[in-house]
Amino acid sequence: MTLSLRVAIIGAGPAGIYAGNILNRQVTEAGGEVSIDLYETLPAPYGLIRYGVAPDHPRIKGIVNSLHEMLDAGTIRFIGNVEVGRDVTVAELRERYDAVIFATGALKDAPLDIPGIDLPGSYGAADFVAWYDGHPDVPRTWPLEAQTIAVIGNGNVALDVARVLAKHPKDLLSTDVPANVVEGLEASPVTDVHVFGRRGPGHVKFTPIELRELGEVPDVDVIVNDADFERAANDPHAEQLFASNNQVKVMTRTLNGWRKPADHEYTASRRLHLHFLHAPVEVLGTDAVEAVRFELTRPVGDGSVAGTGEFVDVPVQAVYRAVGYASSPVADVPFDEQRAVIPNAGGRVTDASGEHLPGVYATGWIKRGPVGLIGHTKGDALETITNLVEDATSGSLPALLVDPADGEEVFELLESRGVHYTTWSGWLALDAHERSLGEAFEPHEVYGEIVRERVKVVPRDEQVGISRDGSLVVS
Numbered sequence: 001m002t003l004s005l006r007v008a009i010i011g012a013g014p015a016g017i018y019a020g021n022i023l024n025r026q027v028t029e030a031g032g033e034v035s036i037d038l039y040e041t042l043p044a045p046y047g048l049i050r051y052g053v054a055p056d057h058p059r060i061k062g063i064v065n066s067l068h069e070m071l072d073a074g075t076i077r078f079i080g081n082v083e084v085g086r087d088v089t090v091a092e093l094r095e096r097y098d099a100v101i102f103a104t105g106a107l108k109d110a111p112l113d114i115p116g117i118d119l120p121g122s123y124g125a126a127d128f129v130a131w132y133d134g135h136p137d138v139p140r141t142w143p144l145e146a147q148t149i150a151v152i153g154n155g156n157v158a159l160d161v162a163r164v165l166a167k168h169p170k171d172l173l174s175t176d177v178p179a180n181v182v183e184g185l186e187a188s189p190v191t192d193v194h195v196f197g198r199r200g201p202g203h204v205k206f207t208p209i210e211l212r213e214l215g216e217v218p219d220v221d222v223i224v225n226d227a228d229f230e231r232a233a234n235d236p237h238a239e240q241l242f243a244s245n246n247q248v249k250v251m252t253r254t255l256n257g258w259r260k261p262a263d264h265e266y267t268a269s270r271r272l273h274l275h276f277l278h279a280p281v282e283v284l285g286t287d288a289v290e291a292v293r294f295e296l297t298r299p300v301g302d303g304s305v306a307g308t309g310e311f312v313d314v315p316v317q318a319v320y321r322a323v324g325y326a327s328s329p330v331a332d333v334p335f336d337e338q339r340a341v342i343p344n345a346g347g348r349v350t351d352a353s354g355e356h357l358p359g360v361y362a363t364g365w366i367k368r369g370p371v372g373l374i375g376h377t378k379g380d381a382l383e384t385i386t387n388l389v390e391d392a393t394s395g396s397l398p399a400l401l402v403d404p405a406d407g408e409e410v411f412e413l414l415e416s417r418g419v420h421y422t423t424w425s426g427w428l429a430l431d432a433h434e435r436s437l438g439e440a441f442e443p444h445e446v447y448g449e450i451v452r453e454r455v456k457v458v459p460r461d462e463q464v465g466i467s468r469d470g471s472l473v474v475s
Contacts, residue, residue, distance in 0.1 A: 003032030003392055006404055008097040009076075010084050010330070012040035013047020014374050015364025016103035017067050019381040020076040026389050035407060036076045037097070039088075042136065043081040043422045043463040044430060045071060047105060048374070051133045054160040055175035056167070059209070063374060071424055079410070080422035081464055085331030087419045088410075094359060095401040096410060099388055101361040102330060102342055102349070103381075106370040110324035110340075112152065116283030117321065121146065125153070125161045125322035132164055132185075134178040136460035141180070144188035146317035150292045152280050153322030154197030155205040159214065161320050166193045166220045166272045173450045176434070178458045192271045194314060196292075198279040200299050201229060201255050202238025208250040214272060215258070221268040224258045228276040235299035277305065278312075283319055291315045325370040333360070342366050347384025348391075358398045361388055426467030430457065433466050 007023060009016045020036045027034040044050060046064055053060050071078055084090060093100050109124030116122070121143075130138045144165075151162045164172075169185040197204060201224075204211075214222050232238060241248045255274070278294040285291070291313045297305035327342075329335035334351055336343045342362040343350045349360040363384040364377050391397055402409065414421050422430075431454075438452035457463050 003027050003030060003034070003389070005032070005034045005099065005392055005397075006097045006400070007034060007036050007099045007101065007388075008093045009036060009038045009101045009103055010093075011047060011103035011105055011364070011366075012038050012042075012045040012078060012080065013103065013105050013364070014049060014063065014067060015105065015366075015377040015381060016040075016047070016101070017045070017070050017076070018378050019101055019103055019363045019385055021070045022378075022381050022385045023388070024075045026385060030389075035404075037410065038071075038076050038078050039082050039084055040078065040080045041083045043460060043467055044427055045078055045080065045424075051135045052129055053133070054129070054164055055133065055177040056163070056172055056213075057160075058175070060374070077407075078422075078424040078427065079414075080427070080467070081460075082414065082419060082421050087414060087417060090330070090332040092413070094398070096404060097359075098392065098397045098400065099359045099361060101347075101363060101384065101388070102333065102366055103362070103364045104327065104330060104366045106325035106327040106340070106365040108326050108328060109321060110326045110370075112280070112321040112323050114280055114282055116285060116289075117319075119283055119285045119289050120287065121285070121289030121318045122283055123318065123320050125151075125157050125320050126325060128161055128164075128320060129157065132177065132181045134176075134181065134456040134458040136458055136463060140458065142184050144184055144190070147189050148192045148316045148318075149190060149194065150314060150316040150319040151193060151195045151322055152292070152319065153324075154195070154199065154203075154276075155322065155324070156207060156210045157325075158195055158197075158320075158322035159206055159210045161322055162193045162195045162272055163214060163217060165190055165320075166270050167217055168219060168270075170450075171218055174452060176438070176452075176454045176456045178456045180458065190270065192273065194273040194275060194316065196275045196278045196280065196294060198297055199277065199303075199305055200232030200235055200238055201276045202232060202235060202241055202248060202252060203303060204251060204276075206251060208247055208254070211251050211254050215254070217272070219268045220270045220272055221266040222258050223260075223266065223271055223273045224255060225273075225275065226259060226262075228278075229256075229259065231277050231296070231298055236301050237299065237303045279305070279307065281311070284313065289317060289319050292319055325365070327366045327370070330366075339369060341369055346387050347380075348387055358391075358396060420464050420468065422464060422467040426469075429469065430463055430466045433457065 109126040131142045169182050277297045282293040296308045296310045300306045326340040344362045347361050348356040363381045434454040437455035441452045
């Protein structure tokens with residue numbers, strides 16, 4: 001049987017784009033035909049790469065180049081500024097497509113359930129990342145009023161948050177950081193940023209490149225405490241990791257390289273402190289954050305830690321929790337509240353009884369939770385797409401209930417509802433506009449000549465207007 005498929009993918013981040021690319025390759029290599037529509041809530045594509053990666057990560061953001069090639073090939077049709085569940089329902093998509101794949105990612109902060117976490121001055125890392133990455137649906141300003149800040153978490157997001165907080169704004173100007181973010185960071189009085197992890201230095205979730213970048217930030221000293229390393233010294237599990245894992249070796253050497261004698265004089269105007277074996281137990285304060293209480297921990301030999309019964313209070317005026325991301329439910333799609341994922345078996349979405357919903361699939365973090373690096377989404381998408389193609393080949397996909405005609409029917413539906421959707425050509429226009437803003441960036445009166453590749457446009461209505469040739473002013 002020759003396959004002829006129409007597939008909708010919800011989410012235009014790496015997971016969704018990889019899924020579309022793999023689907024197109026598998027079907028066409030088998031001699032079939034496939035039409036793929038990629039729906040995105042935001043006016044622009046790339047999801048996590050555009051709105052979840054710190055602006056000073058050009059090597060990670062380089063992934064955009066390969067994603068651009070996949071979309072620019074014309075085999076996947078981008079439809080932006082469309083919220084599934086509001087502008088078009090899941091039921092309507094299932095009527096018009098042989099299969100619907102959810103790749104909506106994980107956009108909100110995982111909770112940190114300790115007393116005081118809701119005090120003013122306590123923030124979620126995901127919200128802060130969305131602000132400094134210019135997400136169109138968050139406020140333009142951020143309360144940067146603290147001199148001393150705690151970041152709780154030992155993953156890459158924690159390092160990103162800490163680095164952006166500690167970094168001087170002039171050292172971000174060569175990136176696509178939005179103007180409102182530069183303005184906010186310039187007013188920050190921060191002098192010290194403390195990063196806390198409950199496990200030892202041999203168990204951090206950073207990647208080597210992220211860790212090394214901390215030591216390259218101008219006018220910021222990286223400080224580690226010998227006491228943390230001494231408590232971790234008798235951890236046989238860490239020793240095993242060091243012996244078997246090259247990444248752990250590199251990071252351990254980097255961390256040990258930052259250990260200094262007690263009388264070492266630090267000269268930078270800002271300091272970034274890395275603390276290990278500290279478990280947060282309470283955020284202290286009356287009307288706002290005043291300190292964080294930690295219980296010191298010790299390794300117990302199996303990779304986990306136990307409390308020592310010794311507590312320390314670290315005075316801070318702000319705290320950022322970076323303990324992970326969590327996905328949000330999609331209207332009319334099964335959702336596992338405990339795991340914060342769409343329940344599935346190999347990417348096949350399942351209902352409450354465990355039965356596969358014909359024609360409904362998931363990939364990426366909404367499928368497996370917010371674990372793994374961006375590159376891991378390729379293997380994840382391969383599993384989902386392989387199962388989808390198998391279902392199509394076996395004839396188990398549901399029949400279309402709405403004639404797609406020439407493929408324009410979905411646009412007619414959106415237009416009938418006044419939805420100002422964006423397209424790939426619109427993104428190319430917005431991309432060119434942002435690059436032109438970078439080219440036009442004039443020398444700064446204090447920082448001097450700065451070369452900027454682009455300046456990111458933040459407001460949604462401006463993005464939509466530019467993408468639609470400036471023909472709309474959207475409120």
